[in-house]
Amino acid sequence: MRHKQNLVEFKIIRDRERCIQCEVCARQCAFEAHIFDADAREMESVDALCAGCQRCVSLCPTRALTVIKNPQEFRPDSYWTKNVLQGIYKQADTGGVLLSGMGTDKIYKSYWDRILLDASQVTNPSIDPLREPMELRTYLGAKPEKIELRSVGKTRKPRLAVKLAPQLRLETPIMFSAMSYGAISYNTITALARAAAKSGTFWNTGEGGFPKALYEYAPHTIVQVASGRFGVHSGYLNAASAVEIKIGQGAKPGIGGHLPGEKVSRLISETRMIPEGSDAISPAPHHDIYSIEDLAQLIGALKEATRYEKPISVKIAAVHNAAAIASGIVRAGADIVAIDGFRGGTGAAPTRIRDNVGIPIELALASVDERLRKEGIRHRASIVAGGGIRNSADVVKAIALGADAVYIATSALVAVGCHMCQKCYTGKCNWGIATQNDYLVKRLNPDIASERLSNLLKAWSREIKEMLGGMGIDAIESLRGNRLRLRAVDMTDTEMTILGIKPAGESL
Amino acid sequence: MNKKIKNRRHKSLKHSGGGRIGKPGESSVKYLIVGAGPAAIAAIEAIRKRDKRGAITIVSSEKEVFYSRPLISYLLADDIGEENLFYRGEDFISANAPLRIIAGAPASSINPRDKTAAIAYGRVLKWEKLIIASGGVPIVPPAILGAKNLRTFTTIEDARRLDADIKSGAKRAVVVGGGFIGLKCAEALVKRGVSVTLVELAMHVLPSLLDDVSAGIFQKNLERHGVSVRTLSSVEKIYDGGKKLKLSGGEVIETDIIISAVGVRPNVSFLEGSLIRMGKGVIVGDDMRSSADGVFAAGDAADVPEFFSGARRAVPIWPVARQTGAIAGENAAGGAARAAGALTMNSIEVFGLAVISAGSVNPSPDSGTAFLDGAAVETADGLADLPDGTPRYKKLVFDGGGRLAGFIMLGDVERAGIYTELIKNRASVAAFKRDLAGDSFGFICVGEENWKKRIMPLEV
Amino acid sequence: MKKIYAKPEYCMACRLCEIACFVKHSKSKKIIKAFREERGEFQARIIVEQSGPVSFALQCRHCEDAGCIEACLTGAMTRNPDGAVVCDENKCVGCWSCIMVCPYGVINHDRRRKKIAAKCDLCPDKNTPACVEACPNEALVYE
Missing domain, CATH: 3.30.70.20 (Alpha-Beta Plaits)
Structure with a gap:
């Protein structure tokens, strides 16, 4: 017997007094959870189809709709929860692998929420960011061993004697993380590119390729070379500002990517350089990288192909040996190491992998930073941390733990309308984000979306300045790796040791 | 002063007319317009766009000027008052000065060679430019011509007369003519409590506007509201001064009043002997010029180039009066405008049932227009009734060249103008023919190249 | 002269503009009351035209x-x-x-x-026409 009735996740409540049968909800729901019954002349809702995306609730002109969790209750069981049972029912029904979109929603300790920041009091007074200049500018790339200067010309002006490796210049230490065109819509990547350009930072194409029409944003674009090598050609590499080799991704460490053939439209086929309508499957490993030496070779090849003009980044998922892996990556010649924690989002991943594989970014970041410093090679690459950065406080803490910059993706999508229904893999995103459907993609207006993204970066930058100022710091560089400005609450000794921070209450 | 100049002055007195008084009883004007309807108004407005000071004189046979004749049926039905009939008012006259009105003075003859016009009371006017916009006069079939209770339905005076008839007890009326005027008249009479019999010569009512299917629906609606309809019928004989009449089928009807509403012919009898080339009305080119120098014609009085064939005939509808009046005015004032061909189009609503039709709606081998060879007709007669029970019918006629040539929309007339525009533009509609005939057709059906530039913001 | 223009690339045919126009021209001006009491008596003065995924709102030009x-x-x-x-x-x-x-x-x-x-009368007693205000995706502009 199939358990459809036990798998209903949401309940749609319609206030009949307020419903005017305008049919906006029916028109806006790609899951077809609302229909207009012409005979009865009233709106009807089908709970079983509801994805809980809140689109209808947001657009209903009379606020007649409420979507809540299905209040159906099994006998209370903190171990065999309703969610656990439903997973088993589903798999017994279909024999399939459970899929989810976005990052894991399970209850795991959040270290960000247990780290507290310092503030200045009597000595080292705080700085008012509205009255004093605050430096958030960040350069990502390999830094020289030491600064050597020489005097130049009649006036003997000092100039740098060493040649700097290529750098990315960010006006704020926040970048948009990799989200492929295919997983998200063309309008969404347009918005990301525009906002990155406007805010003086970068966006990442993911493995979706770099559409030619967006080449005007190349000075703010990082292109990705992933295991499927989609869309990789010399024009692609040279158009952008940096190249990122994707080894892994926080949401699904150890496995590759999958874009269903239905989502491979003509433009995606052109951009990714694959036949239209065919599944785009990225294998788990790069089939030419089976050792750290192979990685070094690929990094070298990319540097050659880009004439040593662009930083090469390597992105890994945060896993147990993140520190050792990062060390190897830096020694292989990478200019930037990007670590993606297990809270990272995705368009589609097997639920069990998403929820159970990988480690929190806070711990990975701290251990990578510590390890590279110990080995004396911390200056050879910048660290970018991502995977569940939710607000400016998370950014400040990440930098204090050692990151040069952070990657945001889920936060960016939420800014442009995502309501975290986790149904990205269906391609029916009602907010026009994670879809290629001609009707749905129109719903994301890049003018509005890019402004919202710029607003987000502006707001977070303001808040970062406030927090820095509160600590008596006027340059983000002074906070980088400065564990002493952090304190821990509700953590074990081991956790505090790994993070390298003291418990709250302990002084310097 | 030497002799030469004296002679010249003498000559100019004889031949010019520009603003100076010549012989006694004669007065001169730059623009003389015969008629005071929509064509005349459009002509005045067009003249004033180019010539702010040339004197204009209007001569009208009616006492009331600048009113809208189509509105008399609403007046008779008591839906509006007399003051609502006026299309332009006092401020129009002062805004377009110098403008003189001579009302209640029909023109009696025109001399294009001398550029004079004789009007009532022996007055003679000299003109530089003449615009004939004298409209139409009602046709009366010979069989009823002698009736003592005969009425027509063209002018405001006609409406007043019928109103007086009703007030003095008239209870039964026979309306001869089932066209536009006849139906509106019948509707107004029924609203005033008069029982009406409608007599139409052709196979169905509104013979030039509808086809037999739509006319059938229309007639049912008339009968439902109390009008007795006789088609393929005419008045054969009248008795008792018109109080009794016999129809062609033999039926005898008693009535209080007979209204002749079979149509209008151009009001141009005053042009006899003028040597201006005439058809039924004044023949004009697409610049509204007649065969006589300085003489223009517009509106119901003119035989204008027809839209499809270019042949000259009267197209007595309001939009054509406005359009041709404007062209005549502009060209009289020195312009070189050309009118697009006059397209037949009509909108009529009787007893709550509306119909809009335009162009060629009854294509047939003997309709005499060559282009209709291979005309295709798309009919949507399975359309569901509107929620309030109004029946719906739609018919589209295409010509052999893939263009829309005509349409009828009955019941649900909204969006009809999209079709009218397609006909006027002679647009090729082959690509979206299916969408056009469908129930949910709209402006989006006319093709992206057409709608894109009309609704999107301009590129900066 | 300011007019309303449409951007078909952002119109998602939700028809909230039609609803806003209807309410604006209703007697009560309150959405629930207007729909309950006046629906069917008159129509909105803006029409959303649709042909497949292409759509835009159209009104008097x-x-x-x-x-x-x-x-x-x-x-x-x-x-x-x-x-x-x-x-x-x-x-x-x-x-x-x-x-x-x-x-x-x-x-x-x-x-x-x-x-x-x-x-459409361009909502003479408002700074911005009701339809332009109501569009959730800025598919209508007043310029």
Whole structure:
């Protein structure tokens, strides 16, 4: 017997007094959870189809709709929860692998929420960011061993004697993380590119390729070379500002990517350089990288192909040996190491992998930073941390733990309308984000979306300045790796040791 | 002063007319317009766009000027008052000065060679430019011509007369003519409590506007509201001064009043002997010029180039009066405008049932227009009734060249103008023919190249 | 003269503009009351046209060479000093000549008190027309 009735996740409540049968909800729901019954002349809702995306609730002109969790209750069981049972029912029904979109929603300790920041009091007074200049500018790339200067010309002006490796210049230490065109819509990547350009930072194409029409944003674009090598050609590499080799991704460490053939439209086929309508499957490993030496070779090849003009980044998922892996990556010649924690989002991943594989970014970041410093090679690459950065406080803490910059993706999508229904893999995103459907993609207006993204970066930058100022710091560089400005609450000794921070209450 | 100049002055007195008084009883004007309807108004407005000071004189046979004749049926039905009939008012006259009105003075003859016009009371006017916009006069079939209770339905005076008839007890009326005027008249009479019999010569009512299917629906609606309809019928004989009449089928009807509403012919009898080339009305080119120098014609009085064939005939509808009046005015004032061909189009609503039709709606081998060879007709007669029970019918006629040539929309007339525009533009509609005939057709059906530039913001 | 323009690339045919126009021209001006009591009596003056995924909202273009003004039998359809084409309800007799000539088909019947022609009036008592305000995706602009 199939358990459809036990798998209903949401309940749609319609206030009949307020419903005017305008049919906006029916028109806006790609899951077809609302229909207009012409005979009865009233709106009807089908709970079983509801994805809980809140689109209808947001657009209903009379606020007649409420979507809540299905209040159906099994006998209370903190171990065999309703969610656990439903997973088993589903798999017994279909024999399939459970899929989810976005990052894991399970209850795991959040270290960000247990780290507290310092503030200045009597000595080292705080700085008012509205009255004093605050430096958030960040350069990502390999830094020289030491600064050597020489005097130049009649006036003997000092100039740098060493040649700097290529750098990315960010006006704020926040970048948009990799989200492929295919997983998200063309309008969404347009918005990301525009906002990155406007805010003086970068966006990442993911493995979706770099559409030619967006080449005007190349000075703010990082292109990705992933295991499927989609869309990789010399024009692609040279158009952008940096190249990122994707080894892994926080949401699904150890496995590759999958874009269903239905989502491979003509433009995606052109951009990714694959036949239209065919599944785009990225294998788990790069089939030419089976050792750290192979990685070094690929990094070298990319540097050659880009004439040593662009930083090469390597992105890994945060896993147990993140520190050792990062060390190897830096020694292989990478200019930037990007670590993606297990809270990272995705368009589609097997639920069990998403929820159970990988480690929190806070711990990975701290251990990578510590390890590279110990080995004396911390200056050879910048660290970018991502995977569940939710607000400016998370950014400040990440930098204090050692990151040069952070990657945001889920936060960016939420800014442009995502309501975290986790149904990205269906391609029916009602907010026009994670879809290629001609009707749905129109719903994301890049003018509005890019402004919202710029607003987000502006707001977070303001808040970062406030927090820095509160600590008596006027340059983000002074906070980088400065564990002493952090304190821990509700953590074990081991956790505090790994993070390298003291418990709250302990002084310097 | 030497002799030469004296002679010249003498000559100019004889031949010019520009603003100076010549012989006694004669007065001169730059623009003389015969008629005071929509064509005349459009002509005045067009003249004033180019010539702010040339004197204009209007001569009208009616006492009331600048009113809208189509509105008399609403007046008779008591839906509006007399003051609502006026299309332009006092401020129009002062805004377009110098403008003189001579009302209640029909023109009696025109001399294009001398550029004079004789009007009532022996007055003679000299003109530089003449615009004939004298409209139409009602046709009366010979069989009823002698009736003592005969009425027509063209002018405001006609409406007043019928109103007086009703007030003095008239209870039964026979309306001869089932066209536009006849139906509106019948509707107004029924609203005033008069029982009406409608007599139409052709196979169905509104013979030039509808086809037999739509006319059938229309007639049912008339009968439902109390009008007795006789088609393929005419008045054969009248008795008792018109109080009794016999129809062609033999039926005898008693009535209080007979209204002749079979149509209008151009009001141009005053042009006899003028040597201006005439058809039924004044023949004009697409610049509204007649065969006589300085003489223009517009509106119901003119035989204008027809839209499809270019042949000259009267197209007595309001939009054509406005359009041709404007062209005549502009060209009289020195312009070189050309009118697009006059397209037949009509909108009529009787007893709550509306119909809009335009162009060629009854294509047939003997309709005499060559282009209709291979005309295709798309009919949507399975359309569901509107929620309030109004029946719906739609018919589209295409010509052999893939263009829309005509349409009828009955019941649900909204969006009809999209079709009218397609006909006027002679647009090729082959690509979206299916969408056009469908129930949910709209402006989006006319093709992206057409709608894109009309609704999107301009590129900066 | 400011007019309403559409951006088909962002129109998602949600028809919230039609709803806003309807409420704006209703008696009560309150959405629930208007829909409950006045629905079916008149229509919105803006139409969302749809053909597959392509859609846009259409209303009176306030044409410079407005055919409706020419065709109007009573002189009810005129151009006001701001340049907008407006229909004087007191003069209109509902002959539908304007509907006959409007190339966009954006004039409709309003038979509430008497039958008159109704069309977009650019919401003269508002800074921004109701439809432009209501569009959730900025697919209508007023410029």
